[in-house]
Amino acid sequence: MHGRIKVRTTEEQKILKDKENKRKICAYKKGMAYILSSRKKDSYDPESFSISSQILLLNPHVYTLWNYRKEVILMEIQKCCNMENELVKFLEKELDFTQQCIYNSPKCYSTWHHRYWILENHPSPNWDNEYTLCLKYLTVDDRNFLCWDYRRLILNKTGLCLEKELEFSTDRLNINFSNYSSWHYRSTLRVLNADTLENELNLVQNAVFTDPYDTSAWFYFRWILNHKEILREKRKEVLESLKN
Amino acid sequence: MGSILKDVELKENIPTTVIFSKHIEFLTDYGQQKESYEAVMTDYLRMSGMYWCLTALELINTSPFPKNDIVEFIKSCQDTESGGISASNDHDPHLLYTLSAVQILCLYDSLDAIDLEGVTRYVASLQNPDGSFAGDKWGEIDTRFSFCAVATLSLIKKLDVINIDKAVEFVKSCMNFDGGFGSRPQSESHAGLIYCCVAFLSITGKLDIVNQDNLAWWLCERQLPSGGLNGRPEKLPDVCYSWWVLSSLAMLGRLHWIDRNALKKYILACQDIETGGFADRPGDMPDPYHTLFGLAALSLLGLESIEKVNAAFCMPQSVIDKLQIHIQMLQ
Ligand SMILES: [Zn+2]
Numbered sequence: 224m225h226g227r228i229k230v231r232t233t234e235e236q237k238i239l240k241d242k243e244n245k246r247k248i249c250a251y252k253k254g255m256a257y258i259l260s261s262r263k264k265d266s267y268d269p270e271s272f273s274i275s276s277q278i279l280l281l282n283p284h285v286y287t288l289w290n291y292r293k294e295v296i297l298m299e300i301q302k303c304c305n306m307e308n309e310l311v312k313f314l315e316k317e318l319d320f321t322q323q324c325i326y327n328s329p330k331c332y333s334t335w336h337h338r339y340w341i342l343e344n345h346p347s348p349n350w351d352n353e354y355t356l357c358l359k360y361l362t363v364d365d366r367n368f369l370c371w372d373y374r375r376l377i378l379n380k381t382g383l384c385l386e387k388e389l390e391f392s393t394d395r396l397n398i399n400f401s402n403y404s405s406w407h408y409r410s411t412l413r414v415l416n417a418d419t420l421e422n423e424l425n426l427v428q429n430a431v432f433t434d435p436y437d438t439s440a441w442f443y444f445r446w447i448l449n450h451k452e453i454l455r456e457k458r459k460e461v462l463e464s465l466k467n
Numbered sequence: 468m469g470s471i472l473k474d475v476e477l478k479e480n481i482p483t484t485v486i487f488s489k490h491i492e493f494l495t496d497y498g499q500q501k502e503s504y505e506a507v508m509t510d511y512l513r514m515s516g517m518y519w520c521l522t523a524l525e526l527i528n529t530s531p532f533p534k535n536d537i538v539e540f541i542k543s544c545q546d547t548e549s550g551g552i553s554a555s556n557d558h559d560p561h562l563l564y565t566l567s568a569v570q571i572l573c574l575y576d577s578l579d580a581i582d583l584e585g586v587t588r589y590v591a592s593l594q595n596p597d598g599s600f601a602g603d604k605w606g607e608i609d610t611r612f613s614f615c616a617v618a619t620l621s622l623i624k625k626l627d628v629i630n631i632d633k634a635v636e637f638v639k640s641c642m643n644f645d646g647g648f649g650s651r652p653q654s655e656s657h658a659g660l661i662y663c664c665v666a667f668l669s670i671t672g673k674l675d676i677v678n679q680d681n682l683a684w685w686l687c688e689r690q691l692p693s694g695g696l697n698g699r700p701e702k703l704p705d706v707c708y709s710w711w712v713l714s715s716l717a718m719l720g721r722l723h724w725i726d727r728n729a730l731k732k733y734i735l736a737c738q739d740i741e742t743g744g745f746a747d748r749p750g751d752m753p754d755p756y757h758t759l760f761g762l763a764a765l766s767l768l769g770l771e772s773i774e775k776v777n778a779a780f781c782m783p784q785s786v787i788d789k790l791q792i793h794i795q796m797l798q
Binding site: 224225226227228229244245247248251252255256259282284285286287289290293332333336340366368371372375401403404407408410411437438439442443446 | 502504507508511512553554557558559561603605606607609643644645649650651653654655656657685688699700701702705739746747748750751752754756757
């Protein structure tokens with residue numbers, strides 16, 4: 224529903240498109256009916272499972288199919304209680320699958336949640352791998368807030384090394400000063416006090432002077448300047464310098 | 468690195484009035500074509516789709532669909548076990564669609580048609596010990612679901628079944644350095660989630676916890692030279708954010724911080740004069756979602772030919788009045 228430009232089509236193109244759409248509707252409905260008719264509490268049909276992959280690759284928003292896959296995973300967990308290798312193999316495949324879906328549609332809540340859910344049910348989750356994956360995705364789109372949110376969940380698992388994360392946020396800002404997500408992230412890390420204020424003020428002043436028309440840094444600037452530990456003279460001096 | 472302003476330019480020949488009859492046509496068609504490509508491929512959100520269409524039509528004083536069919540459909544989507552309501556028949560219950568269903572039933576004065584005890588039980592079952600809400604039994608947590616929970620319970624007069632203090636505490640823990648809110652603690656501020664949190668606080672009467680002017684400043688900074696509003700800094704304008712931002716400002720008592728005429732011009736420019744309906748941006752494909760939020764925003768801007776809308780529920784004010792529900796609005 225977002226960013227779909229209206230294109231003019233000829234009558235001929237329209238007929239072709241309609242035909243194609245009819246085929247897609249038919250396949251979708253047939254697939255859904257097949258999956259749902261085989262959906263049971265104690266067993267599952269591999270054919271249905273693979274049809275659900277095909278549908279989700281095209282349309283990851285069909286949340287019911289992710290629920291169905293979670294039910295299947297729970298059955299696998301039950302089944303494999305003495306064969307951890309088998310289970311891990313199954314779960315790793317499912318993780319790969321979510322990665323494909325995220326690649327196709329990076330802004331689908333259900334997919335990110337499904338991935339996290341798998342790892343929570345994984346006997347030996349590799350959180351560090353997820354950490355690296357997030358960096359990869361943020362390099363593609365450094366404003367994807369679903370990826371940032373996911374990264375935060377991962378950090379809750381791995382534990383957060385403040386120094387490393389501050390460095391990460393400085394790196395992100397150096398790549399792009401106008402990245403509001405990075406400024407925001409920095410605000411969650413920085414405990415403002417007499418020791419840190421000077422450094423933050425320098426950083427954000429630098430950003431604002433580099434590109435005064437970019438709005439991102441100004442919000443951080445205002446936050447820093449409003450801090451009670453900033454001396455009145457310092458605030459006055461900074462505000463004076465903005466007049467020029 | 469110089470920044471390129473992310474905005475759109477409005478053309479000369481843009482519509483400057485609301486093309487009501489076209490919108491009625493657009494929304495009616497959308498509601499009737501249950502077998503169209505769009506309808507089938509979006510059946511995972513049909514209940515919300517119906518809420519967008521029907522509310523948009525109510526705001527322009529039309530209700531072309533037989534009430535019985537709609538109520539029967541909603542009844543058929545309620546899960547007898549959990550009490551929750553699904554997006555459509557082949558789908559699982561979820562808080563998002565439970566709210567949409569309850570909103571539609573309020574429009575039609577038919578709340579009694581479903582098992583309200585079930586809905587109450589469902590919503591209450593999704594609250595976590597930290598006060599947050601999951602969207603369904605699979606545990607995704609988001610402030611959107613905190614809003615859905617209190618909005619649903621408020622409409623059916625059952626707010627007392629959840630732990631409100633804890634729920635407020637969780638929403639408060641999602642407040643950021645810029646005064647805004649995100650989906651979870653420490654998540655970036657986003658106008659859609661700000662709306663959810665501000666409306667949540669307005670419904671629960673706890674708006675006093677917000678940093679009123681700090682947040683309102685962030686919100687009014689969403690306005691771009693085209694007049695349109697974006698949802699986060701350095702993003703493109705989009706009609707749905709007209710609603711999320713404007714309704715939040717209305718609840719914060721700072722609607723006047725927006726250039727109303729410029730915004731009105733932008734929203735009107737997003738109408739599709741051929742098919743009716745509003746798109747996110749001029750020249751894009753229209754859809755019922757942006758049509759509702761475009762009309763609702765125009766209502767907040769005081770357009771007299773559109774019914775008055777309630778800022779927290781995005782429903783006609785007359786419906787909320789009839790239910791005798793009062794929301795908190797700051798001065
Ligand atoms: Zn939008």
